[in-house]
Amino acid sequence: MNIHSINLLSRKAGSFCLIFAVLFVLETPPCHAKDKLNVVTTTTNLESIAKAVGGEHVNVSALSTGKEDPHFIEAKPSYMIKAKNADLWIRIGLELEVGYEGLILEGSRNPRIRIGSPGHLDASAGIIPLELPTQRIDRSMGDVHPLGNPHYWLDPYNGRIMAQTIGRRLIQLDPDHKEDYEGNLAAFLLRLDRAMFGEKLVKAAGGEQLWKMQLNGTLENFIKEYNEKVKQADPRPEQERLSLGGWLAIVKPFEHAKLVTYHRSWIYFVRRFNLDVVAELEPKPGIPPGPAHIRDVINTMKSEKAGIIVMEPFYNQLDAKAVAEKADAKVVLATTAVNGQEEATDYIALFDNIVSRLANALHEVSK
């Protein structure tokens, strides 16, 4: 092919571009089914909660698949198209999405989901963030989040708040289906509370009360006193007595077990379930471990008798396995995102999965 023909070809290519474009100007845009709200969430956890609360009145999709590190999602143009058609954008917030959200929102050119619009929802509204910096932070500390640790969805109590926040916003955007959203929300909260405390406790005291007692640390006392009262009032029926159920009951035998995690992503979870993190494999958030830090972690695990390393499957498992071998510990791979592992099919199954994997490992280690 000589240069002249290449040139001719390229001229054609150039004009082809324009013709292509003009053709699409004439093309009518695809019409969207307007009877359902289009909800786009950054993570699969938000997707799961939004689906539960929105029910049949919403189409929900998440940018992530649940398998990736939620800190490092790329602003793919295809995400901008997803966002372009969204009526509601829900993010985790606390700067978890700082690396890509701005580019996607801007690229979507969708005025409905601009920050500050009713179509933009920060699900962290209403939760109490942990690890808010109390001193001046800089990058020598690694990837510290100035608004607090963003992994708050790993506390089922925060899951309740998130669901309520999402429910309120759906009602605001779609008041016609207020009753349905309220019903879905109540059903979701009931499911979550039952999974957390067990059906019997929820029936006896109600979810709200149980959470209040759980936050207050008086739940066990309540159960004890309740049982005593029942006993005094009527000595006969054993089945009237209350006992801890759900996730709390599964984790209870391992209270204050010592764990090592890869990233500081488990602090909300361990606080709720009374477990202790003694070290992280990352020397600083977002910084991969070096040999000196690995030695330190091994020593800490030995002296603290920590038998478990908990980590998300998307982190480097080789580091963890090396440490586990030397410290005679077990590595527990547990996803912190819905769809991150096969069993984690929704927000509640996510905790089922974490709790059962942890309890199994802790049980084995304690033998």
Add this chain to the structure above:
Amino acid sequence: MMIDKFQYSLLILLLFCGKGFAQSQNADSEELKLLQQEVSQLRQQFKEESERHSAEMKMLREEIELLKQNQQASIKESVQQATAAESNTPSTTVRGPETSPPNPIAQSFNPDISVIGDVLFHAGKNEENTRKDQFSFRELELAFGNAVDPYGRADLFLGIEEEDSEWHANVEEGYFTFDQLPYDLKARAGKFYSSFGKANQLHTHAMPWVDKPVVIRHFFGEEGMSEAGAELSWLVPNPWNSYMELTFQAQNNGNEASFAGNQSNDLMYVSHLKNFFEIDRESGFELGGSFAAGDNAATNGGHKTNLEGLDLTYKWRPAQEGSYKSLTWMNEFLFSQKEQGVEDTVDAHGFYSSLEYQFSKRWSVFGRYDYSQFPDDSDSHEDAYSVGLTFRQSEYCFWRLQYEHTEPKGNSTTNEDRDELFLQLNFGLGPHRAHQY
């Protein structure tokens, strides 16, 4: 309560039996009376008993209720305490469910400011002597950006560079973006890189190589093509619901290499169509077509340059191991028709193909092949082969080692092959915005 009823009915049953018994005997009415008295006593007794019982239950219930209330109050208190302790804010600022988290960053209307430094060590033969075998502080980039008002944002990129032992500050880019336009439109005004292909628009710190590809250097100059102008872009609706962006730019024809340079007194027009297709959740490719046209000399109406470009980029990043593995294959073709005089047009072209593979959290290798003629000379060209290694110390700092072998060919060039080695250190301060995909 169930039990009370049960006992009660048992008693009534007994009573009836007793009545029947009494009737059948019907002899001793005295005894019957006694029995009846006894029964009514029993009845009374039972009534009292059950009343006491239910009162006791009521008390119990009330007690539980009180307990709950106490707990509520103390929970409120403890939550407040927790908030105060955790957020270091006074407990009076406990947030309601719909308010945003307290922002510890003092609200100021300062723009986001980033500073990026680029240090280069160069070794090897370079015939133009533009790169000596020594260290250079290649570039200091200052980036400012933020929303200006509810209608748009501004971004400024100042490049401070050394030239002939003097330091100069250039406006690399500086523009206002109208990002709130209707109909999926967006507009920019100011000075910005032409949307011609991909590599031309990359800032130094965002490039996957130490230097720009040869074809970009030949046709747009060492700094790339960045001119003052205005831009309108549109997200094109399409039946596949895929990303398609059409951009039109009118910019000054001040580019030295392909347009009028110092003699610029007119405009050039750039159009670019960007398509992105997602193959699956882990991979996708971008296909772009570009076109630019303008005068290449001050003479009005004569001496035009037309540029056509085609870019194809394939990216792969696995979901689960995305922090540790990725692959980018980037290709660009450029064709130029530059009129030199009447009936004298130089048809020139060039391209590059670059492959980058990330094999661990911090390390990646890359290779690039360049072929490019010159906009004014299609009889000469350069072939260049580059390989390199990048170490990303953190998100904000990387090292890069690159070896480049260049072979100038053609009748007008008498230069020998060049072998160059670069060591680059690039570091950034501040929030600098996330990179485009």
